[in-house]
Amino acid sequence: MRAKTFKGGIHPKEYKELSNQCPITPAFPASKTVTIPVTMGGAPNQPLVKVGDEVAKGQIIASGEGFMNCPVHSSVSGKVKKIQNCLITGNGMAPCIIIEADDAGRETLLPVLNPFETTKEQALARIKEAGIVGMGGASFPAHVKLNPPADKIIDYVLINAAECEPYLTCDERTMLEQPAKVIDGLAIVMHIINGGKDGQGHAKGIIVLEDNKEYILPALENEIAAAGYADKMSVCLVKTKYPQGAEKFIVSAATGREIPSAKLPADAGCVICNVGSICSISDAFRLGMPLIERSLTISGGAVEKPVNLRVPVGTIVSDLMPSCFTLKSEGASEPVKIISGGPMMGFAMASADFPVAKGTSGVTFLTEKETFLEEESQCISCGSCVAKCAMRLSPALIVRELKAGNIEKAKSFGLMDCIECGCCAFVCPAKVNLIQRIRLGKGIVRQKMAEEKTKAAAKAAAEKAEGGK
Amino acid sequence: MSNKIHVSSSPHFNLKCNTTMIMGTVLFALLPEIIMGIVLFRWAALIRILISVASCVCFEYIFQKVTKQKVVIGNLSACVTGVMMALVSPPTAPVWIFVVGAAVAMIVAKGLFGGIGSNVFNPALTGRAFMFLSFPAAMGASWLTPKTISAVDAISSATTLSAMKAGTFAVEQGTYWQYFIGNRAGCIGETSTLLILISFAFLALAHIIDWRAPVAMVGTVAICSCITGENVAMALMTGGLMFGATFMVTDYATAPLTKKGRLIFGFGCGLITFLIRRLGGYPEGVMFSILIMNSVAPFLNNLTARKYGYGKKAGRPADAKEVK
Numbered sequence: 001m002r003a004k005t006f007k008g009g010i011h012p013k014e015y016k017e018l019s020n021q022c023p024i025t026p027a028f029p030a031s032k033t034v035t036i037p038v039t040m041g042g043a044p045n046q047p048l049v050k051v052g053d054e055v056a057k058g059q060i061i062a063s064g065e066g067f068m069n070c071p072v073h074s075s076v077s078g079k080v081k082k083i084q085n086c087l088i089t090g091n092g093m094a095p096c097i098i099i100e101a102d103d104a105g106r107e108t109l110l111p112v113l114n115p116f117e118t119t120k121e122q123a124l125a126r127i128k129e130a131g132i133v134g135m136g137g138a139s140f141p142a143h144v145k146l147n148p149p150a151d152k153i154i155d156y157v158l159i160n161a162a163e164c165e166p167y168l169t170c171d172e173r174t175m176l177e178q179p180a181k182v183i184d185g186l187a188i189v190m191h192i193i194n195g196g197k198d199g200q201g202h203a204k205g206i207i208v209l210e211d212n213k214e215y216i217l218p219a220l221e222n223e224i225a226a227a228g229y230a231d232k233m234s235v236c237l238v239k240t241k242y243p244q245g246a247e248k249f250i251v252s253a254a255t256g257r258e259i260p261s262a263k264l265p266a267d268a269g270c271v272i273c274n275v276g277s278i279c280s281i282s283d284a285f286r287l288g289m290p291l292i293e294r295s296l297t298i299s300g301g302a303v304e305k306p307v308n309l310r311v312p313v314g315t316i317v318s319d320l321m322p323s324c325f326t327l328k329s330e331g332a333s334e335p336v337k338i339i340s341g342g343p344m345m346g347f348a349m350a351s352a353d354f355p356v357a358k359g360t361s362g363v364t365f366l367t368e369k370e371t372f373l374e375e376e377s378q379c380i381s382c383g384s385c386v387a388k389c390a391m392r393l394s395p396a397l398i399v400r401e402l403k404a405g406n407i408e409k410a411k412s413f414g415l416m417d418c419i420e421c422g423c424c425a426f427v428c429p430a431k432v433n434l435i436q437r438i439r440l441g442k443g444i445v446r447q448k449m450a451e452e453k454t455k456a457a458a459k460a461a462a463e464k465a466e467g468g469k
Numbered sequence: 470m471s472n473k474i475h476v477s478s479s480p481h482f483n484l485k486c487n488t489t490m491i492m493g494t495v496l497f498a499l500l501p502e503i504i505m506g507i508v509l510f511r512w513a514a515l516i517r518i519l520i521s522v523a524s525c526v527c528f529e530y531i532f533q534k535v536t537k538q539k540v541v542i543g544n545l546s547a548c549v550t551g552v553m554m555a556l557v558s559p560p561t562a563p564v565w566i567f568v569v570g571a572a573v574a575m576i577v578a579k580g581l582f583g584g585i586g587s588n589v590f591n592p593a594l595t596g597r598a599f600m601f602l603s604f605p606a607a608m609g610a611s612w613l614t615p616k617t618i619s620a621v622d623a624i625s626s627a628t629t630l631s632a633m634k635a636g637t638f639a640v641e642q643g644t645y646w647q648y649f650i651g652n653r654a655g656c657i658g659e660t661s662t663l664l665i666l667i668s669f670a671f672l673a674l675a676h677i678i679d680w681r682a683p684v685a686m687v688g689t690v691a692i693c694s695c696i697t698g699e700n701v702a703m704a705l706m707t708g709g710l711m712f713g714a715t716f717m718v719t720d721y722a723t724a725p726l727t728k729k730g731r732l733i734f735g736f737g738c739g740l741i742t743f744l745i746r747r748l749g750g751y752p753e754g755v756m757f758s759i760l761i762m763n764s765v766a767p768f769l770n771n772l773t774a775r776k777y778g779y780g781k782k783a784g785r786p787a788d789a790k791e792v793k
Binding site for chain 1: 473474475476477478479480481482483484486487488490491541544546583584585586587676679721722724725726727728731770773774775776777778779782783784785786
């Protein structure tokens, strides 16, 4: 099978071998306490519990009324100790519910539901109830994603199994250990996308796998055949290249289509799900299990023995030390960066005292040798960033125009189309903070757009008031 | 745990390649030409290369000190400029002229425009143009007879281009080979087509330079010469075409960044070179053609590739019905 691919992109060192032999092992925080962010994807939630309340594992503890809200469940049986702002991924402070686990083992799961006998609405309601969001990092609510506008025809359900970030291997391990669950989850999503039990849809399922994980392919294909889905599911092998896992390149590598600028995958007839999310969807129907646990990779040069763990959502990363992993302490192998996620798109955190959220696919502890701490120098206009940009933008020119204050010109070079994958900054020999400056530029444009919107709204309101007189 | 945890926005990975390493690689790629120049012209070449490099580094240092900038001579870009300026000059040019050229290159062409990456005109060529126009007698009056590197006597007439222009150039047996290996008179580093091709291959394979502009430039000269019935091989192998295409047209700061821009840039350089050689007042046109195109390069940056998500491929094809 010839691996498909897309134009541009980079080949960072993978470091997958550090952890891809480690089975996903269940773990529990040493402090027996979880810190669960009130909102993990979707619109801001409100806590539904008070300090002192006893909660059961699987009980909804925060939620909201809106369509975009996604409920949050307690991941342990225990007592609410505090509700306060805590450090979360991204270095911000956000309201979290801190629950101390007890040994009572109270559990309130959802009733088991046969996914193939549900209507689309029932199935989406279950997915929302189970609090499922995209588990690759963006945490977009799954019940919204799986319900594209009626006028969009969906041809493909794509499973993002690229896992293109260096170090991270939890998706790889999941596919290896539970191929049946992956296939079942995909079948459920296809059932929903095709309109439920009386649906007319024709969407096919494709698992998009990078060729560094080609060894999993036979297992997946066997599982597809065994489940009797050979006519509507396939595995697509793509070349190992960053940022293959960005949804735009999953679509273009697997189908040859492109997602139109500023539009959604549905506009190209595709729906994309992460491996972790698809397994959670399966669990939500088959076991009635809401999204209260997730697998993640703990890796990096500063970790003594990298591991793949399955932990309750809300586990504070530093609570897993030293029972699950330890850090190196001698000189050069000390960590200088703690990253929530992988090194290409993850967030550098000030400490390891932050909770594993639904979208936390890994934590990497990088040594000084692995990461880079150099100062920015002057752009030498070499054009490497232009050659490597997978979106085919011109990063150096965008930044040049931003520095000169020409926002419109920067937009014409692709400012607003940037997906912030970081390939440009990765290859830059002058270490220019390209992506960082582009992020600032996007912020300025968004702020301006918001200001214009409020101005226009105020003007419209004033005109209306005048007309009324 | 270490008490020094760094926080910054992603990415946290990068290639271990930096500006100094790129400039170092270019210097390495220039070695064959430097050695060839020294073999052909001995001390005359060596002294000029050394003086040129030393003055370029000094002027950059002085300029950055005086204007209170961070001194970045360590990135080797001044060395590259110095070597290139010497290699495109005749071995008979007076030594002092390189000091003047270096001053123009590093201060006028580079420093005043904002230093590395910000200059509009190629510093080495600007320096050479200043030397060439201000002191024409010193720069092109006489050519040094090269020491032979093979049994056959070296070709000592450096006036091939003038002769070709006047229509008095005659090709003898073996001439092509002598020109190809560079056993001839000429500028210090421009003589050997073979060595320049090796440098080009090395730089292109190491992804230091993009092949587009050089290939477009040489291709354009070849096609134009072919159409007008000139001796194509000689048009490519004489003068500074090969050297200019490999080292000058690929100068990062003064060429466009985009792929399409680079193709047009190379095409323009080739066309102007051909026109000057054929119709202009000078026998050689490589230097002026590149300088002229340098001034257009910022506009050529507007020739960008089709961005992802625009055009025909974007969206669900209208004819997509049932997926089979």
